[in-house]
Amino acid sequence: xxxxxxxxxxxxxxxxxxxxxxxxxxxxxxxxxxxxxxxxxxxxxxxxxxxxxxxxxxxxxxxxxxxxxxxxxxxxxxxxxxxxxxxxxxxxxxxxxxxxxxxxxxxxxxxxxxxxxxxxxxxxxxxxxxxxxxxxxxxxxxxxxxxxxxxxxxxxxxxxxxxxxxxxxxxxxxxxxxxxxxxxxxxxxxxxxxxxxxxxxxxxxxxxxxxxxxxxxxxxxxxxxxxxxxxxxxxxxxxxxxxxxxxxxxxxxxxxxxxxxxxxxxxxxxxxxxxxxxxxxxxxxxxxxxxxxxxxxxxxxxxxxxxxxxxxxxxxxxxxxxxxxxxxxxxxxxxxxxxxxxxxxxxxxxxxxxxxxxxxxxxxxxxxxxxxxxxxxxxxxxxxxxxxxxxxxxxx
Numbered sequence: 001x002x003x004x005x006x007x008x009x010x011x012x013x014x015x016x017x018x019x020x021x022x023x024x025x026x027x028x029x030x031x032x033x034x035x036x037x038x039x040x041x042x043x044x045x046x047x048x049x050x051x052x053x054x055x056x057x058x059x060x061x062x063x064x065x066x067x068x069x070x071x072x073x074x075x076x077x078x079x080x081x082x083x084x085x086x087x088x089x090x091x092x093x094x095x096x097x098x099x100x101x102x103x104x105x106x107x108x109x110x111x112x113x114x115x116x117x118x119x120x121x122x123x124x125x126x127x128x129x130x131x132x133x134x135x136x137x138x139x140x141x142x143x144x145x146x147x148x149x150x151x152x153x154x155x156x157x158x159x160x161x162x163x164x165x166x167x168x169x170x171x172x173x174x175x176x177x178x179x180x181x182x183x184x185x186x187x188x189x190x191x192x193x194x195x196x197x198x199x200x201x202x203x204x205x206x207x208x209x210x211x212x213x214x215x216x217x218x219x220x221x222x223x224x225x226x227x228x229x230x231x232x233x234x235x236x237x238x239x240x241x242x243x244x245x246x247x248x249x250x251x252x253x254x255x256x257x258x259x260x261x262x263x264x265x266x267x268x269x270x271x272x273x274x275x276x277x278x279x280x281x282x283x284x285x286x287x288x289x290x291x292x293x294x295x296x297x298x299x300x301x302x303x304x305x306x307x308x309x310x311x312x313x314x315x316x317x318x319x320x321x322x323x324x325x326x327x328x329x330x331x332x333x334x335x336x337x338x339x340x341x342x343x344x345x346x347x348x349x350x351x352x353x354x355x356x357x358x359x360x361x362x363x364x365x366x367x368x369x370x371x372x373x374x375x376x377x378x379x380x381x382x383x384x385x386x387x388x389x390x391x392x393x394x395x396x
Contacts, residue, residue, distance in 0.1 A: 001029045001393070002092075003030065003031050003032070003090070004032050004033075004088060004090035004093050005033045005094045006093060006100055007033060007096045008100035009035060009036065010035060011035040012046065014096075016120060017033070017096055018049070019191065020094075020386060022047060023379070023383045024390060025047075027390065031049050032052060032088045033050065033051045035051060035053055036055070036056040036060075037053040038055075038056060038058075041053055052084055054080045064099050064100075065142060067099050068147055068150045069146065073103070074106060081100075085107065085111055092393055093114070095118060095158075097120050101117060105154065116158065116160045119151075119163045119168070120163075121300055122171075122300040122304065125298055155172060155176065159393070160182050160389055161182055161184065162183075162185075162386070163183065163186070164186070164187055165305050168304060171299075171303055185385055186383060186385055186386045188305060188307040188310065189379045189381075190311055190314045194314050195282075195314035195374075198315070201280055204284060204286075204287055205287045208246065208287040208288075209287070211242050211243070212356060213288040214243070214244070214289070214320070214352065215285065215290070216248065216291075216293075216294075217284065218306060220249045220251040220254055220257065221252075221253055222251075222253050224294070224295060224296070225295050225342065226257055227257065228296075228343055228344065229294050230260050230261055230270065232346070232349040232352065233261075234264055234265075236353060237266070237269055243352075244269055244271060246287070247271065248276050248280075248281070248284055249273075249274075249275055281311055285311065286315065289355075291311075291313075291318070291319050293327055294321070294348065295321070296324075297323065297325075298324075303325070303326055305326055310377065313370065314369075314370070314378070315370070316369055317366060318355065318362045319331050319369065320339075322341070334369070336369040337365050338351045
């Protein structure tokens with residue numbers, strides 16, 4: 001089957017999109033990926049994925065935030081999507097998230113192809129935490145409620161809905177009434193190669209060799225809870241003199257985190273590494289003692305797992321996570337770390353100090369984490385439902 005994946009971002013990188021595409025290739029399908037480019041970057045064969053890049057610009061990017069308030073974004077994308085489907089003779093469409101979904105459904109009125117809607121996030125809930133929606137003019141012109149209604153419309157129209165956690169599956173099934181079977185669970189995880197083909201960069205491990213490292217990998221937007229971790233450092237350092245919070249990632253709100261570190265006089269205890277290539281993640285994990293995910297609870301964070309959890313666990317790193325429901329359940333049911341109260345720096349600090357003082361416990365958590373990924377939750381296992389779903393679609 002010729003599968004057309006639709007992504008309204010540049011590619012690479014996108015670990016989930018790449019993992020799904022490679023798995024479908026390995027299952028005998030052809031995969032074509034619609035994505036955008038802001039440069040003169042050409043189409044390419046990327047690991048077997050036929051990447052088709054369509055030019056875009058900053059104005060179109062900004063219009064994407066108004067995709068369901070104004071018609072311009074969909075109008076701009078429709079002819080590009082139509083061209084992609086026609087030229088590549090696409091037989092099934094796989095939409096990654098919902099900003100571009102409206103344009104795809106409009107174009108598909110002409111083609112009548114099967115549509116798979118892949119919801120990486122509970123996007124209407126995520127939007128509520130965007131800085132530009134908390135101030136003028138975004139606060140008054142962008143409506144998360146309208147996006148929620150569109151999401152519901154797309155869920156009902158799609159032939160299949162793919163999402164990332166059992167909690168998210170259940171929340172969608174509650175909204176579907178008589179179509180519960182259309183929801184398919186394909187959790188984020190890591191390929192076996194992530195923890196078997198390890199290459200360590202000694203400059204990173206040597207940089208932190210004298211520190212007790214708390215590691216955070218990923219988007220650093222304020223909803224991720226890093227203010228909690230930074231606010232906890234003054235209390236932690238009273239006991240753990242060598243404490244170092246290593247942050248690998250970035251966002252537009254990073255100046256707030258930098259200023260907080262400065263105000264608390266803990267700049268020497270925090271290393272803002274910026275965004276780094278994924279091939280360096282194993283080196284950072286190797287240098288760390290605890291992997292953190294201090295998410296602030298929300299309807300989105302209660303039903304989704306951050307991919308960093310599986311990266312940490314695949315390389316045997318014990319976890320400290322907030323009590324957002326999905327990740328709390330993951331950590332406690334598999335005995336791979338501890339849980340702290342969200343937005344509670346004192347409780348976060350207490351858990352760090354406790355884990356620091358109990359090396360044997362950390363070793364137990366690390367062993368359990370590695371076994372869980374190796375035996376139950378690596379990508380080659382968690383992607384089986386994706387393969388099954390496409391087999392059913394192909395045989396219709």
